[in-house]
Amino acid sequence: MVGVIRKYGILALGVVALTGGGFLLNLQPAASFGWTAYAPLSDTTFVPPFVTPSLYLGVGFILIGLALTAGWIGFALGRRRRA
Numbered sequence: 001m002v003g004v005i006r007k008y009g010i011l012a013l014g015v016v017a018l019t020g021g022g023f024l025l026n027l028q029p030a031a032s033f034g035w036t037a038y039a040p041l042s043d044t045t046f047v048p049p050f051v052t053p054s055l056y057l058g059v060g061f062i063l064i065g066l067a068l069t070a071g072w073i074g075f076a077l078g079r080r081r082r083a
Contacts, residue, residue, distance in 0.1 A: 014068030021061030027054040 017065030
């Protein structure tokens with residue numbers, strides 16, 4: 001069991017980071033489209049907050065997961081023995 005964890009632990013950590021990052025990217029606030037009435041007569045413009053902390057965390061986790069997974073794959077390919 002310890003050998004399996006040592007062999008595939010980094011890969012599993014990378015996949016968990018990718019999954020967690022994808023989950024955090026989906027926590028963006030829902031945009032509401034459509035008008036139910038006319039906008040008030042003012043000069044202010046509403047800009048929805050699309051950039052939230054969960055966006056930064058999600059992208060960070062995805063980058064870390066990609067780096068771990070690619071590193072594990074590269075290391076596994078480099079350690080192969082020729083027949």
